[in-house]
Amino acid sequence: MSLVSAAAPDVSDPHDYALDWALVDVETSGLTPRQHRVLSVAVVTLAPDGRQTGEFSTLLDPGCDPGPVHVHGLTAERLRGQPTFGQVAGRIAELLQGRVLVAHNAQFDYDFLAHEFARAGVHLPVARRLCTLALNRRVDPPTPDLRLGTLAAHYGVKQTRAHDALDDTRVLAGILRATLKEAARLDLSLPLVPCPPRQDPRFAPKAPKAPCAYRNPGRPAAGGPLVQGMKIAITGDTETARVDLVARSVAAGLNVMGSVSRHTSLLVTNDTASGSTKARRAITEGVPVVDERAFLRLLDDVRPGTPHEKPAAAEPAATTGTGTATTGTAAEPATGTVTATIPNQAAAARPAPAAAPAPPTPPATPPRRAETSAGVRPLSGRRVLVLGGTHPVSSRARGRIVELGGSAAVNLSASVTDVVLLPGAETDRRMARITSLLIPTHDAHWLTAPGTAPDATRDASPADSPAGDERARSPRVLPRGGVIDLPRTGTEFRWDVGASWAQQTRCEIDVVAFVVDEDEQVSCDEDFVFYGAPENPNGSVRLLSDGPTEQTIGVDLAAMPPAARRVVVCAAIDGAPAFGEVGAVQVTVASGTGAMPLAQVTVDAATTERTMVLAEIYRRGPLWRFRAVGQGYDHGLAALARTYGVDVAD
Incomplete structure (x- = not known):
């Protein structure tokens, strides 16, 4: 069913990047592609010169609960009797063929399409996709956020019905055109993502694995019982149907794994000499091995395990929308310390792991004061890009920018307020664009006077940054x-x-x-x-x-x-x-x-x-x-x- 409207916004002449585009939006019954379904889909195609060449939109009968009706407004009654995705997959494929798929948060739309095409048994003809959210993160326009409605208002694109697939797609066309022009002004490359074929096994619909409710107690003592939470693996043929064996194990509180590792508690196999990957790994890791009959006897007497600790209930009071920074306590690393969370590998009742290569000691960094609300530091509200220099020198410069209250940029975008030039910066391809955009440039001495504003001619207030009038906060x-x-x-x-x-x-x-x-x-x-x-x-x-x-x-x-x-x-x-x-x-x-x-x-x-x-x-x-x-x-x-x-x- 097509819902053609003459009120589509002008999407002509995106000449900066001449590609064939297929702009897509889907409304869904949930957020997980392998579990939820597409309820409506819209596709608008554009030629390299920006002319609209096609448009298609339809509601779909998903055969399931439509989910959050308060968000998309698509009730079960409204969807009943609409075509299924399989019935329109061919038409959608025609519009996608040979074009770059474009969507806002494109992986979401692409993943849902990939799963729906897989269910329908139809090839998904998408080789590349472009996310307008990712593209706008590169451009970094002066907006409080990068949501579709916010960008539409910023770029002057009229939005009529939010969460309507066809209207969202038409709005997206206007946003794409404006963003491409801004990207060309900044000389940015497009963040095109190659897409795997539909046959990729990760798109095969499958039921999610229920998490085990108990902590892994390690391995059973010799001749001892199983304990809830133990990790069990099964390999080879079994007299009991594999699905039933797994179901009984899960019902008993065991954690059935698809592979063997040093954390496996027990391997079940009727052929210890099978040479399977699991059997070989069990021998290497010293994992106990039992046959199916012995395992079934053990299943009759699984001892209670230790449930995973439940987190304390959150208090009803909320923190402020900006979050709360902390300098830590005795149990919490202080702000400014370097804390990695590589796990403790000395767990009781588990074999010692093979020694991993020792991690390098990170380069020493000077202590940095915690964020405070009192006073404004010299570079507050500034976003500074560093070009040139060796990596250690440029790293120190970026660290100094943070010390002075600024934000260290890693790429050129519309929010960059200043550029620090180190030796070799003149060879960077971005220099020509920085010069044409009249972005202030400075040498390394600009960062050397602690406690003073590097540029006395400019107020350090965030409100005076180019984005200060539209961004709610930095x-x-x-x-x-x-x-x-x-x-x-x-x-x-x-x-x-x-x-x-x-x-x-x-x-x-x-x-x-x-x-x-x-x-x-x-x-x-x-x-x-x-x-x-x-x-x-x-x-x-x-x-x-x-x-x-x-x-x-x-x-x-x-x-x-x-x-x-x-x-x-x-x-x-x-x-x-x-x-x-x-x-x-x-x-x-x-x-x-x-x-x-x-x-x-x-x-x-x-x-x-x-x-x-x-x-x-x-x-x-x-x-x-x-x-x-x-x-x-x-x-x-x-x-x-x-x-x-x-x-x-x-």
């Missing part, structure tokens, strides 16, 4: 080790931890997350969130690939499994360089998609490290907190994953 700038409470309001349960860096030509950077328990271990391998497995079992932690220079970990605190105590966000290099060659990584935490960051930190001063713990969101009593970490390690991602209990094949 993010709090944290040092490495800085901690901030996440507000405890009734709606701020979704937090995005984003990481961005300068464009790389010799390597790729992957952002990953580990959802860990009280023992700093994952409850199952699926709690390792990375490109190949972009969400944990219940969808509360997700990886969003926003572009080649930024990725985001989305965390839904309200849906976190009971065992989860911490979400550790890390980055790893795929390629030859180390983080010392990559340069600064900017990390932000924001309350949901498109929101202004609550806080940010520039992770810098790396040398030979190939993996980096960037930050973490962790539970402390009734609170959730964000900590900027910035701890690097010379070993690769596989070694880092093993320290958190993930079974990684050699």
